[in-house]
Amino acid sequence: MTKNVIEIQNLTKQYGKHRGIDNVSFSVKEGEIFGFIGPNGAGKSTTIRTLLALIHPTSGSATIFGKDCIKEAPVIAQDIGYLPSETFFYENMKVRDLLSYAATLYKKDCSKRIEELTFRLNLDVTRKIRDLSFGNKKKVGIVAGLLHSPKLLMLDEPTSGLDPLMQQTFFDILREENQKGVTILFSSHILSEVQKMCNRIAILKDGKVISLENIETMRSNAYKKIILHMTETTELQTLDMEGVSNFEQNGAQVNFLFKGDVNILLDSLRQHQMLDILIEEPSLEEIFMHYYK
Numbered sequence: 001m002t003k004n005v006i007e008i009q010n011l012t013k014q015y016g017k018h019r020g021i022d023n024v025s026f027s028v029k030e031g032e033i034f035g036f037i038g039p040n041g042a043g044k045s046t047t048i049r050t051l052l053a054l055i056h057p058t059s060g061s062a063t064i065f066g067k068d069c070i071k072e073a074p075v076i077a078q079d080i081g082y083l084p085s086e087t088f089f090y091e092n093m094k095v096r097d098l099l100s101y102a103a104t105l106y107k108k109d110c111s112k113r114i115e116e117l118t119f120r121l122n123l124d125v126t127r128k129i130r131d132l133s134f135g136n137k138k139k140v141g142i143v144a145g146l147l148h149s150p151k152l153l154m155l156d157e158p159t160s161g162l163d164p165l166m167q168q169t170f171f172d173i174l175r176e177e178n179q180k181g182v183t184i185l186f187s188s189h190i191l192s193e194v195q196k197m198c199n200r201i202a203i204l205k206d207g208k209v210i211s212l213e214n215i216e217t218m219r220s221n222a223y224k225k226i227i228l229h230m231t232e233t234t235e236l237q238t239l240d241m242e243g244v245s246n247f248e249q250n251g252a253q254v255n256f257l258f259k260g261d262v263n264i265l266l267d268s269l270r271q272h273q274m275l276d277i278l279i280e281e282p283s284l285e286e287i288f289m290h291y292y293k
């Protein structure tokens with residue numbers, strides 16, 4: 001049976017009077033890419049920071065590699081790579097020096113891996129941190145998180161600031177790591193990137209895990225948001241069809257969510273004159289409202 005790399009039991013973090021996370025429980029299996037998704041303020045960072053013992057839980061417990069994540073934090077840290085959502089580095093240091101310094105935290109020679117990663121991410125190691133753009137600082141964070149070839153990666157909103165090409169390179173690197181057996185906890189508020197990368201996801205809302213899903217199940221239940229700009233304001237009676245929900249018509253603009261065979265939908269729409277059609281991914285809030293009906 002596959003081992004659990006992370007096991008979280010009833011983890012609660014209260015920031016004084018403010019809710020951080022409330023009774024969070026889930027586990028991540030060895031070799032999994034596990035998505036951790038939720039809107040801003042849901043508690044993703046709080047969960048990750050508690051697992052890393054950067055903050056202490058109010059109650060509950062968690063283990064990583066079978067060890068208590070608070071009591072044995074220093075031992076566990078040797079095998080974890082962490083990419084925080086916002087990176088803070090010594091602004092005056094050169095990238096090369098900063099990465100060499102980060103490598104001294106680990107009991108191994110990381111120089112070859114630093115070279116490989118900075119090359120792949122096209123990161124100029126001769127520049128000072130303060131002269132880097134937001135995206136390039138993010139790349140420094142990625143290299144710092146991966147340089148010791150950890151067995152577990154905890155990535156908190158890792159793609160913010162990376163251009164699409166770099167995101168692709170970064171995803172390629174993550175997939176290669178995963179193929180070597182590395183387990184990945186990937187937090188995001190972008191459903192599409194989680195769907196692309198992950199095997200399973202936990203959905204967090206208001207500090208609570210509201211659902212644990214297999215990504216395949218989630219995909220087969222995927223909603224699309226459809227926005228139509230009509231040439232006239234006639235009522236779209238024909239859209240009273242299976243798979244349509246949250247239907248709203250405002251003059252010539254029509255919005256609704258659709259789940260099902262898009263060909264049937266397009267056949268139905270063909271009967272109308274339209275100026276434009278937009279097909280978008282619904283927001284997480286919309287999915288929360290409709291996916292779990």
Ligand SMILES: Nc1ncnc2c1ncn2[C@@H]1O[C@H](COP(=O)(O)OP(=O)(O)OP(=O)(O)O)[C@@H](O)[C@H]1O
Pocket residue numbers: 015018019020021038039040041042043044045046047085189
């Ligand atoms: N240091 C703190 N003091 C007080 N409240 C905090 C603190 N850090 C987080 N919180 C609160 O805990 C809740 C969870 O925040 P958290 O940063 O974990 O969410 P998140 O899912 O990572 O959101 P985001 O996507 O915006 O980073 C929020 O309501 C937030 O206001």
